[in-house]
Each structure stands twice: as structure tokens, then as C-alpha cells.
Amino acid sequence: xxxxxxxxxxxxxxxxxxxxxxxxxxxxxxxxxxxxxxxxxxxxxxxxxxxxxxxxxxxxxxxxxxxxxxxxxxxxxxxxxxxxxxxxxxxxxxxxxxxxxxxxxxxxxxxxxxxxxxxxxxxxxxxxxxxxxxxxxxxxxxxxxxxxxxxxxxxxxxxxxxxxxxxxxxxxxxxxxxxxxxxxxxxxxxxxxxxxxxxxxxxxxxxxxxxxxxxxxxxxxxxxxxxxxxxxxxxxxxxxxxxxxxxxxxxxxxxxxxxxxxxxxxxxxxxxxxxxxxxxxxxxxxxxxxxxxxxxxxxxxxxxxxxxxxxxxxxxxxxxxxxxxxxxxxxxxxxxx
Amino acid sequence: xxxxxxxxxxxxxxxxxxxxxxxxxxxxxxxxxxxxxxxxxxxxxxxxxxxxxxxxxxxxxxxxxxxxxxxxxxxxxxxxxxxxxxxxxxxxxxxxxxxxxxxxxxxxxxxxxxxxxxxxxxxxxxxxxxxxxxxxxxxxxxxxxxxxxxxxxxxxxxxxxxxxxxxxxxxxxxxxxxxxxxxxxxxxxxxxxxxxxxxxxxxxxxxxxxxxxxxxxxxxxxxxxxxxxxxxxxxxxxxxxxxxxxxxxxxxxxxxxxxxxxxxxxxxxxxxxxxxxxxxxxxxxxxxxxxxxxxxxxxxxxxxxxxxxxxxxxxxxxxxxxxxxxxxxxxxxxxxxxxxxxxxxxxx
Numbered sequence: 001x002x003x004x005x006x007x008x009x010x011x012x013x014x015x016x017x018x019x020x021x022x023x024x025x026x027x028x029x030x031x032x033x034x035x036x037x038x039x040x041x042x043x044x045x046x047x048x049x050x051x052x053x054x055x056x057x058x059x060x061x062x063x064x065x066x067x068x069x070x071x072x073x074x075x076x077x078x079x080x081x082x083x084x085x086x087x088x089x090x091x092x093x094x095x096x097x098x099x100x101x102x103x104x105x106x107x108x109x110x111x112x113x114x115x116x117x118x119x120x121x122x123x124x125x126x127x128x129x130x131x132x133x134x135x136x137x138x139x140x141x142x143x144x145x146x147x148x149x150x151x152x153x154x155x156x157x158x159x160x161x162x163x164x165x166x167x168x169x170x171x172x173x174x175x176x177x178x179x180x181x182x183x184x185x186x187x188x189x190x191x192x193x194x195x196x197x198x199x200x201x202x203x204x205x206x207x208x209x210x211x212x213x214x215x216x217x218x219x220x221x222x223x224x225x226x227x228x229x230x231x232x233x234x235x236x237x238x239x240x241x242x243x244x245x246x247x248x249x250x251x252x253x254x255x256x257x258x259x260x261x262x263x264x265x266x267x268x269x270x271x272x273x274x275x276x277x278x279x280x281x282x283x284x285x286x287x288x289x290x291x292x293x294x295x296x297x298x299x300x301x302x303x304x305x306x307x308x309x310x311x312x313x314x315x316x317x318x319x320x321x322x323x324x325x326x327x328x329x330x331x332x333x334x335x336x337x
Numbered sequence: 338x339x340x341x342x343x344x345x346x347x348x349x350x351x352x353x354x355x356x357x358x359x360x361x362x363x364x365x366x367x368x369x370x371x372x373x374x375x376x377x378x379x380x381x382x383x384x385x386x387x388x389x390x391x392x393x394x395x396x397x398x399x400x401x402x403x404x405x406x407x408x409x410x411x412x413x414x415x416x417x418x419x420x421x422x423x424x425x426x427x428x429x430x431x432x433x434x435x436x437x438x439x440x441x442x443x444x445x446x447x448x449x450x451x452x453x454x455x456x457x458x459x460x461x462x463x464x465x466x467x468x469x470x471x472x473x474x475x476x477x478x479x480x481x482x483x484x485x486x487x488x489x490x491x492x493x494x495x496x497x498x499x500x501x502x503x504x505x506x507x508x509x510x511x512x513x514x515x516x517x518x519x520x521x522x523x524x525x526x527x528x529x530x531x532x533x534x535x536x537x538x539x540x541x542x543x544x545x546x547x548x549x550x551x552x553x554x555x556x557x558x559x560x561x562x563x564x565x566x567x568x569x570x571x572x573x574x575x576x577x578x579x580x581x582x583x584x585x586x587x588x589x590x591x592x593x594x595x596x597x598x599x600x601x602x603x604x605x606x607x608x609x610x611x612x613x614x615x616x617x618x619x620x621x622x623x624x625x626x627x628x629x630x631x632x633x634x635x636x637x638x639x640x641x642x643x644x645x646x647x648x649x650x651x652x653x654x655x656x657x658x659x660x661x662x663x664x665x666x667x668x669x670x671x672x673x674x675x676x677x678x679x680x681x682x683x684x685x
Contacts, residue, residue: 152553241585
């Protein structure tokens with residue numbers, strides 16, 4: 001029996017990747033709706049046109065989607081619109097894969113978790129880097145004690161600024177902020193999985209020097225230092241620091257420093273390199289992490305298993321973003337609560 | 338009057354090396370490449386160093402100072418102040434291994450004495466002479482990457498010998514003041530003055546003693562608005578020495594990681610010893626030689642070096658701010674003008 005799965009909005013650029021992965025599977029029926037696509041100032045295709053390109057069925061409204069009766073939904077709307085869609089899906093009894101970050105405010109994030117818990121549906125966070133072999137290998141070695149005691153971590157999640165094709169990423173209301181909101185949570189999720197303890201305090205600095213003069217009024221660069229109760233100190237560079245001319249979208253690295261040495265992972269480093277007529281070529285050859293994540297989501301639904309990474313880690317990682325935003329304003333560490 | 342090598346036409350520069358520890362070898366090699374005549378005084382190791390490199394051993398520091406044009410201090414940090422002041426009082430120019438002194442107050446004392454005596458004193462922040470960092474500085478000053486926005490620095494190597502002064506924060510040691518000061522200076526050099534410092538360390542320093550394996554992270558906010566992350570790590574025995582730097586600017590990025598050099602690769606853990614912490618030679622002239630060449634030229638009346646006393650003082654002050662932030666858990670405001678204020682008064 002195939003799973004009926006609906007993609008709610010094409011606002012997030014990842015929606016296209018998820019649609020391609022789902023349309024290639026024979027165990028799912030896929031529909032998509034992107035009712036807010038028409039009003040978006042984006043240059044890229046949205047709505048029915050993009051659905052055709054992605055080879056997925058298209059419905060005009062979310063009402064149509066829920067009338068269709070999805071078993072599960074993927075929420076890839078603008079960050080600030082996650083809550084309404086998650087609540088609606090939960091009340092319809094559909095399992096949810098929610099794009100990161102979970103929400104743009106703690107209030108919304110709490111309400112979403114409550115809605116999901118009340119409905120008894122699964123909520124999974126779209127943290128695909130968790131499925132990278134380099135990460136699971138590092139995690140297993142660290143858990144086996146090879147690194148000794150973990151002392152510190154340095155994460156980088158840098159990329160191009162999402163500007164022309166998806167303008168809402170730099171809209172303070174719809175996104176909840178800039179690079180701090182977009183690029184802290186992936187590393188925060190990996191650290192959460194490694195340490196298994198919630199963060200204690202966050203101290204963040206940010207600026208808007210990168211891509212200045214392009215009309216962006218959110219932060220484009222930032223450094224977020226997180227303290228954990230066990231003593232671990234971690235800093236995440238969340239900057240949109242890849243220029244538009246870069247040969248790849250960006251990347252993520254995580255270096256874990258322990259009493260026995262260091263382990264550094266770079267899950268997007270696997271690539272063929274070279275040059276073509278217009279410059280450097282960067283052709284990724286790593287596993288498709290989105291596909292692995294969607295596979296885990298569908299397997300959890302099919303077998304009735306708990307989802308991982310779940311809404312709880314989505315909440316904890318958003319708490320770090322929330323504390324980071326408060327710290328940028330005060331200049332001092334902010335407690336995670 | 339200070340004595341200049343250039344004043345005695347044809348005579349070799351006479352250098353008095355005080356100290357014979359790990360860093361002394363590259364200083365000796367540098368001075369020898371410049372044709373200097375080197376004497377050494379050290380509480381320990383002078384004979385072995387002299388035998389290895391063909392130096393003259395003298396038995397007291399006073400004798401050393403009396404013999405030479407330039408005093409090169411490569412002793413434990415806590416001794417820098419007294420040695421420098423003695424050399425300055427005798428009218429000698431001074432090269433001093435970083436950090437210039439155990440505290441910024443002591444460093445300022447050295448600076449005041451140097452200015453009063455009319456001699457030159459240079460702190461040996463050698464990273465300013467490494468080709469990769471020089472190229473990075475050029476990429477910034479020529480506008481290749483636009484305005485610097487986010488900078489990252491890492492420095493990792495095996496921890497110093499157990500029980501040594503390097504672990505004593507009250508005696509000029511500690512990972513922040515000894516190791517990370519290189520990148521604190523780099524951050525200032527590349528992105529300008531600093532207005533706020535936040536730092537964390539794990540495990541924490543206990544009663545002035547830094548743990549044997551330790552990591553620290555420092556976030557600097559620069560006056561320009563740029564932010565820098567500096568990570569230090571004193572790791573277990575045998576850990577490969579690595580540095581990295583990444584600068585993201587408004588028009589592009591540039592970065593370097595030491596294993597990327599590619600011109601030499603070593604993988605010989607069994608051969609590692611506590612004295613073997615220096616990076617491999619990858620250029621005809623070592624950065625240490627280039628640094629000493631620039632200092633020697635300045636002593637002879639040549640151009641002002643790229644590092645000066647105020648840089649040395651401010652690097653220590655940044656380290657002090659970081660240590661204070663680690664202790665308090667709060668971000669600490671920093672003002673270079675305030676740090677240097679009493680220095681200016683004395684000079685005026």
C-alpha cells in the first residue's frame with residue numbers, strides 16, 4: 001500500500017529536492033500545493049509550473065490537499081508559516097516532516113509540539129546531515145570512547161545567500177532572521193545528537209557585511225558560541241559567506257576536539273573537482289542525504305516507529321537560535337530556555 | 338648610544354641569545370643566515386645549543402649584554418620583563434619571543450623603557466611572516482575579498498611538556514597567552530582593532546594551572562563590525578601541528594589550512610618528540626629568518642617592521658581580556674586606546 005504524501009509549499013528550496021526524490025519512488029503517491037507561490041517576489045518558478053517540472057501532481061489549495069487525505073506531509077513553507085501548516089496537518093492526523101528551523105518563535109514552536117502530541121502524529125525535523133555516513137561514523141567512534149572526553153566543537157555551515165530565487169530567506173518576518181536562523185540549526189542538531197544534553201547558554205555576534213549593498217536587512221554573518229552543562233564549548237559559523245560565483249552552494253563541517261585528539265567531518269566535501277570554460281567545477285559525489293532522510297521518515301510511518309530527529313530536537317535546536325538572537329541584541333551570553 | 342652593526346662597517350651583527358629552549362634553534366638558524374655572530378647565555382642547554390650551531394657561550398647575562406649589539410630573548414615568558422629591561426638599560430636593541438611579557442602592564446614597562454632609552458624592541462610574532470598569512474593580508478589590503486566580515490583561525494598541536502611553565506597562567510603561560518596569541522595578533526592585523534572579547538575554555542583553569550589537554554575558543558568583535566573566531570587546542574602527545582585561517586569578505590573568501598601546503602607531507606608519529614613542534618620548512622627562507630632580517634634592517638636604520646611594540650602589548654591585552662571572559666563568563670569590552678593610554682602619556 002502506498003503512502004499518500006503532500007508537499008506543502010515550494011517556498012523552501014529543499015522542496016524541489018524532496019519532490020524529485022518522492023516522485024522517483026513507487027511506494028508513495030505525491031501531491032503538492034503552493035498557494036503562496038504566486039505572490040512571492042521570487043524569480044524562480046513556483047506553483048503548478050514547478051510541480052510540472054518536478055513531475056508531481058499539483059493541487060491549488062491546502063483545502064484540496066487535506067480533502068485528498070494525506071498520510072503524511074512535508075512542510076516546506078516559509079519558516080513563519082510552519083506553525084499553521086503543522087497544526088493543520090496534526091489535526092488531520094497526518095505525520096509531518098518539517099523543514100528547518102521548526103519555527104520563528106518559541107511560542108510557535110511550543111504550540112506545534114503540543115499540537116503534534118495531542119494528535120498523536122509523528123513530527124520529524126528535516127536535518128539530513130544527520131544521515132551522512134561521515135557523521136554517523138564520527139558519532140559511533142565518539143560514543144565508543146575513541147576521542148576520549150569531548151572538550152570542544154567547531155561547526156561551520158556556510159553557503160550562498162538565498163536571494164533571487166527565494167527572497168523570503170532574507171525577510172525578517174517570514175524567515176525569523178537571517179543567517180543565524182538559517183544556518184545554526186544543522187550543526188546544533190549534530191551537536192545535540194553527539195552530546196545528548198540540552199545547551200545551557202548561547203553567546204552570538206552577527207553582522208551584515210557579507211553581500212552588503214544588495215538590500216538585505218537581516219544578518220548575513222554570525223558566530224554562535226554555545227556552552228553545554230557538561231563543559232563542552234562549541235562555536236558555529238553560520239555565515240552566508242559563499243560568493244555567488246562559488247562553484248558549489250556551500251558546505252558544512254564539524255570538528256570535535258577531545259582529550260585524545262580531533263575528528264573533523266565535512267559531509268559535502270566528497271566531489272569531483274576541475275575546471276570548465278567558466279571556472280571551477282564542483283561535482284558532488286556524496287550520498288543523497290535528503291533521500292536517506294525521506295527514507296527514514298517513510299520507514300517510521302510504515303513501521304510505526306518513533307521519528308528521529310524528532311520535534312523535540314527541532315525544539316531544542318530552535319531554542320539555541322532564539323537565545324542567539326537575544327544574545328546578539330544584548331552582546332552578552334543568553335540563557336537557553 | 339645604541340650600537341649598530343651598520344656603524345662598524347663590515348663587522349658582523351653581534352647577537353646575544355638568552356635562552357636555549359625549543360624555539361632557540363630557529364632563531365639561531367635565522368641569525369646565522371643573516372651572518373650574525375651569536376653568543377648565548379642560558380640557565381640550561383647553552384652548551385648543547387652552542388655545540389650544535391657553533392656559538393659562543395657566556396656565563397652571565399650581564400656579560401652577554403656587554404658583548405653584543407642585539408639581545409634576543411627566547412626564555413620562558415615570565416622572565417622577559419627583567420631581561421628586556423636589563424638589555425634596554427644597557428642600550429641594546431631587543432628581539433623578544435612572543436608574548437612580549439607575562440602581562441600587558443609588564444609589556445608597557447618594556448615599551449616605556451625602550452622609548453626612554455631610544456632603543457628598538459620587537460616582539461617576535463612570527464605568523465606575520467608566514468607566506469600564507471602574508472598573502473592573506475595582501476588579499477585584504479588589495480580589496481580582493483572586499484571588506485572582511487567573518488574570520489576563523491585554528492591552531493592545534495600537542496601540549497607542551499607536562500609540568501612546564503607553559504601551564505602556569507600566573508607565570509606567562511596558558512593556552513590563550515602562549516598559543517592563541519598568534520591568532521589574536523593575526524585577527525587584529527587582518528581585521529583591525531577589537532571592541533569586544535568573549536571566550537570559553539574547557540576544561541577550565543584551576544588555581545592558575547591550565548589542564549594538560551585543553552581547548553579554548555575566542556570570539557572577537559572588531560571596530561569595523563567584523564567578527565573573528567579563534568580556536569586553540571593543546572592536544573595529546575603526537576598530535577599533528579595544524580593551523581588554519583579562513584576570511585570571508587563582502588566580495589569573496591580566502592583561506593588556508595596547513596596540511597594543504599602539499600609541498601611536504603610527514604606521517605611519522607613514532608618520531609615525534611616534545612621539542613619537535615615547529616612546522617616543516619616549505620620556503621627557502623624560513624619565516625623566522627625573514628622576521629629577524631626585517632628586525633635587523635630596522636636596527637640598522639631601515640624600514641619599520643610590520644610588528645611593533647604596541648602590537649605586542651595589544652596582543653597580550655587581548656589574551657588578558659579573553660582570560661577574564663573565560664573566568665567571568667561574560668563578554669568583555671576592549672579598547673586599544675585605553676590599553677595604550679598610559680604608554681602615550683609617558684612618551685609625551
